[in-house]
Every structure is written in structure tokens, then in C-alpha cells.
Amino acid sequence: MATLSSDLRIDIDRLSDRLAALAEIGAIEGTEGCARLALTDEDKVGRDLVVSWMRDLDLTITVDSIGNVVGVMGGEHDGQPVMTGSHIDTVRTGGRYDGNLGVLAGLEVIETLRAAGITPPRGLAVAFFTDEEGARFPPDMLGSLVYVGGMGVEEAHAIEGIDGATVGGELDRIGYLGPAPLPAPAPHAFVELHVEQGPVLEAEELTIGAVTGVQGISWTEVSVTGQSNHAGTTPMALRKDPAVVAFRTAAFVRELADELGAPQVATVGRMHLHPNLVNVVPATAEFTIDLRHTDNDVLLDAERRTLEFLLEAAAAEGCTVTTKSLARFDPVEFDDAVVACVEQTALTQGHTVRRMPSGAGHDAQMLARVCPTGMIFVPSVNGLSHNPAEYTSPADLEAGANVLLQVMLELAAT
Ligand code: HGY
Ligand code: MN
Ligand code: MN
Numbered sequence: 443m444a445t446l447s448s449d450l451r452i453d454i455d456r457l458s459d460r461l462a463a464l465a466e467i468g469a470i471e472g473t474e475g476c477a478r479l480a481l482t483d484e485d486k487v488g489r490d491l492v493v494s495w496m497r498d499l500d501l502t503i504t505v506d507s508i509g510n511v512v513g514v515m516g517g518e519h520d521g522q523p524v525m526t527g528s529h530i531d532t533v534r535t536g537g538r539y540d541g542n543l544g545v546l547a548g549l550e551v552i553e554t555l556r557a558a559g560i561t562p563p564r565g566l567a568v569a570f571f572t573d574e575e576g577a578r579f580p581p582d583m584l585g586s587l588v589y590v591g592g593m594g595v596e597e598a599h600a601i602e603g604i605d606g607a608t609v610g611g612e613l614d615r616i617g618y619l620g621p622a623p624l625p626a627p628a629p630h631a632f633v634e635l636h637v638e639q640g641p642v643l644e645a646e647e648l649t650i651g652a653v654t655g656v657q658g659i660s661w662t663e664v665s666v667t668g669q670s671n672h673a674g675t676t677p678m679a680l681r682k683d684p685a686v687v688a689f690r691t692a693a694f695v696r697e698l699a700d701e702l703g704a705p706q707v708a709t710v711g712r713m714h715l716h717p718n719l720v721n722v723v724p725a726t727a728e729f730t731i732d733l734r735h736t737d738n739d740v741l742l743d744a745e746r747r748t749l750e751f752l753l754e755a756a757a758a759e760g761c762t763v764t765t766k767s768l769a770r771f772d773p774v775e776f777d778d779a780v781v782a783c784v785e786q787t788a789l790t791q792g793h794t795v796r797r798m799p800s801g802a803g804h805d806a807q808m809l810a811r812v813c814p815t816g817m818i819f820v821p822s823v824n825g826l827s828h829n830p831a832e833y834t835s836p837a838d839l840e841a842g843a844n845v846l847l848q849v850m851l852e853l854a855a856t
Contacts (some may be wrong), residue, residue: 447560447851448790454840457550460495461839464488464530464546465538475830476538480531480573480584481509481612488530489618492545492570499552501568505620507595508588509572509613512626515552516565517854523565524854525629525813526551526846528636528805529574529585536575537832539637539839543820545570547635547843551850564630564854571805572618579603579612580661581769586808591625604712625812631853632809633780635818635846637834639802641825649841650788650795651819655775656807657705657736657799660745661768663728664691664752668761670717670725682760684727685715687752694751695731698744705801706744707734730768736799738772774807780816780853787848788818793841802827814853818845 468476468484478484493511496503501513514523528544548568555562571589576582579601588598599610613619638644643651666684688710695708713729731748735741749765756763781797788795800807800817809815820842823833 448848450554450558450560450847452547452550452554452840452843452847454836454843456553457546457839457843458836460546460549461538461542464491464542467491468532470535470830473830474538475536475832476532477534477536478530478532479534479578480575481578481609481616483616485531486616486618489570489616492530495549496568499549499556501552504622505618506589506622506624506626507620508585508598508624509618509620510569510585510589511618512567512569514565514567515555516561518561518563521564522627522630523567524850525567525569525632525809526634526850527567527569527571528634530570531573531575533575533577533828535828535830537827537830539832539834540639540827541574541636543637543834543839543842544635547846550843551847554847562851562854563856566850566854567629573609574805576769578605579609582659582803583805583808584609586805588624589626590808590812592808592811595624628812629809631780631813632806632815633784633818633846633849633853634804634806635820635842636804637822637827637832638819639822639827642798643819643821644823644825646796647794648796649793649820649838650784650845651798652781652785652788652795653776653800653817653819654781654797655773655799656804657734657801658738658741658773659769659771659803660733660741661770662731663766663768664688664731665764666727666756666761668723668725668759671723673721673723676723681723683723684759684761685724687755687759687761687763688713688727688729690755691731691748691752692729695733695748698747702740702744705736705799706740707801708732708744734801736773771803771807774810776806776810776816777814780814783849783852784816784818784845787845787852791841791844791848793845818842818849
């Protein structure tokens with residue numbers, strides 16, 4: 443080999459330049475963040491840019507029928523590649539690192555190997571998966587879920603978004619309804635670099651997280667129907683106010699999370715009242731409940747108690763309720779050999795490291811269904827994410843990408 447691959451290091455300026463260029467697309471004015479909801483025009487422009495970088499690196503590019511894009515650098519033999527990647531869709535108040543880092547660090551790993559004239563024994567692949575956020579089209583991790591066969595393509599194409607569009611219609615509209623068959627062949631292994639999006643690494647002054655798994659995720663959409671009425675003339679005892687049911691349930695899930703303690707979390711992130719006017723008792727209230735826990739039994743009990751409270755609150759208010767599950771994923775454990783490889787590589791490179799679970803969902807939790815999988819975390823300043831002020835220092839980005847480089851080389855060594 444041209445260079446001892448264990449001495450190889452990525453080019454942080456080149457990686458930072460790509461992160462900045464991608465963040466320009468859907469940039470949120472006055473911030474460092476960007477908004478590229480899945481399958482929007484902004485997402486298309488971001489996709490086109492990353493695909494152009496894949497072409498520049500002479501990767502073999504495939505697009506599948508849920509819009510996942512995979513670029514492959516051939517190895518000395520033609521076994522399944524070692525894959526890395528993540529997502530480039532963002533939430534509406536997104537940062538520039540969430541997902542984007544994992545995809546662009548993958549390209550940086552390949553460019554570093556190309557520049558050193560190194561061809562690994564096994565090929566390397568870099569993927570971006572469709573709709574990881576699930577914010578426009580639930581569930582989250584939709585593209586990687588279909589990639590591994592966890593949902594059929596037709597079912598995924600029919601999913602209607604918060605704006606009434608469908609996944610299939612939008613894939614076609616932006617030109618990413620690709621031909622590659624699904625489910626895809628399983629990679630040899632998968633490792634994803636991602637910002638932690640939480641406070642742990644920063645609080646403990648550590649550089650690398652060797653991620654052990656992902657906590658369980660439960661998303662429910664709740665629709666409460668009452669009776670719209672005059673805000674001034676309707677006595678309180680005669681009201682059927684769906685907003686009260688929504689607010690009380692939102693308060694309940696917060697109190698439930700406080701009662702259960704960490705790592706239980708609960709969020710009411712989306713709420714819509716109709717007709718949403720100052721002087722009208724609402725007709726309907728629609729809201730979402732996001733519950734998560736590392737222990738599936740605790741999560742199931744939290745779901746049960748929440749539904750119980752919701753139904754009681756609705757009955758007391760004379761309202762009716764319908765609920766729809768938007769996402770339900772059990773906790774996932776990553777492959778211990780990959781976790782150990784991340785941990786050891788970080789130590790060998792002189793970084794501080796700890797094992798830790800992920801609070802956020804990631805595409806890696808889907809790839810873990812089909813191949814040995816792990817993740818690498820780097821710190822998020824102030825633990826911020828899903829916020830335009832999301833930030834990770836260049837030194838930490840560089841550390842994470844260098845650990846990714848060596849872990850991929852190790853996994854691709856046979
Ligand atoms: O919701 C999540 O945890 C991820 O950001 N999709
Ligand atoms: Mn992410
Ligand atoms: Mn995210």
C-alpha cells in the first residue's frame with residue numbers, strides 16, 4: 443500500500459467545505475442551520491449536489507425505488523461492501539451536522555483513500571437514506587427501513603405527508619424514483635458517524651461515543667373531536683373542548699416522563715387546533731406524542747398509561763378520540779464487535795471515548811437488522827440539535843471522521 447493505512451488521516455478543511463456547501467441549500471437566514479424537509483425542492487438540490495460529489499469520486503451510483511442513493515468504491519475483491527452513511531434531509535429547524543456529517547465524512551474517507559492510492563480488500567459504500575427525519579412523512583428512518591425490507595415499497599409510496607403529498611408522488615416529482623430493487627443486498631457491515639445531539643459527551647469532556655444501540659421510539663398522532671362553539675356565550679359546563687383534552691394530555695406525558703425519570707422522554711411537538719381562532723371553542727385538536735425509552739417494557743407501559751389518560755380526559759370533556767401510530771420501533775442493540783472496534787480505534791488514535799446508547803433514531807438502527815452495525819458519536823455543543831444553532835467543533839468532526847476511516851478499513855480488511 444502507498445501509505446501505512448493506519449497513519450492515514452482525513453482532510454478536515456475539505457470535509458468542512460462540503461458541510462458548508464451543503465448547508466447553503468435550504469439555509470435558514472441569520473443562522474448556521476438549514477431546512478431541507480424530505481423530498482422537497484431543497485432536498486432535491488441537496489441530493490443533486492451530493493450525487494455530483496459521488497460522481498467526482500468515480501463511485502458506482504445506484505438510486506432505489508424509495509430514493510436511497512448509494513455510491514460504491516470497488517475493492518480488491520467483489521464481496522459486499524462495508525457501508526457508511528446517514529441522511530441529508532433535515533427538520534424545519536435543522537442544523538448542518540445532523541445526518542449530513544455521516545454522509546460527507548463517508549465521501550471524505552473515500553477521497554482520502556483515493557488520494558493515497560489505496561484500494562481496500564473489500565469495497566466501501568456511502569449512502570444517504572430517504573426521509574430519515576420522518577418530520578414530513580412518518581415514520582422516521584423510512585428509507586433505511588424499506589432498504590432492509592422492514593416496509594414494502596408500495597406501502598411506503600402511499601404514505602401521506604403533513605402537507606397532503608405522498609412519498610411516491612414526491613419521489614417521482616424530484617426525479618429520485620430509482621430502479622434499484624428493494625430490499626437491497628445486505629452490506630458486509632455498516633457504521634454511521636453522527637453528532638450526539640445530546641449533552642453527554644460535552645458534559646464528560648469526551649470526544650468519541652462508541653454507540654451501543656438506539657432507544658425504543660413511539661410516535662402517535664391523536665385527533666380529538668369536540669364541538670366548536672362561541673367563546674363568549676358557551677358556559678364552561680356545556681363545552682366539548684378538544685383543546686383541553688390535548689393540553690391535559692400534553693401535561694400528563696410530561697409529568698409521566700418526570701415520574702419515570704431518565705431515559706424516559708416525552709414530547710408533544712406538533713399541535714393543530716381547528717378553526718384556530720381567538721373566539722371559537724375549537725372543533726378539533728390534532729397533536730403528536732413522541733415517547734422513547736431504552737427498555738421496551740417501560741415504553742409499553744408509558745404508552746398504555748398515556749392512552750388510558752387520553753381516553754379518560756376525552757370522556758370527561760364529552761369528546762371523541764382517534765389515534766394513529768406514526769412510528770413504533772423497539773430498542774436496538776448494535777454489534778458488540780463493531781462497538782468494540784469503534785472504542786479501540788478511538789483509543790488507538792488517542793481520543794477519549796465512552797460507550798453510550800443513542801437517544802435519537804438513526805438509519806443504523808435499521809441496518810442493524812441485516813448486518814453487523816455500529817455508530818460513532820462526536821459531541822454536540824450545548825447538547826443542541828434539531829436547532830439551527832447545532833454545532834460541533836472542527837477538531838471533533840476531524841476526530842470522528844478519522845475514527846470512521848480506520849473502522850471502515852478494519853471492517854473491509856477481509
Ligand atoms: O426522531 C429522531 O430521533 C430522528 O431525528 N429521526
Ligand atoms: Mn440524524
Ligand atoms: Mn434528526
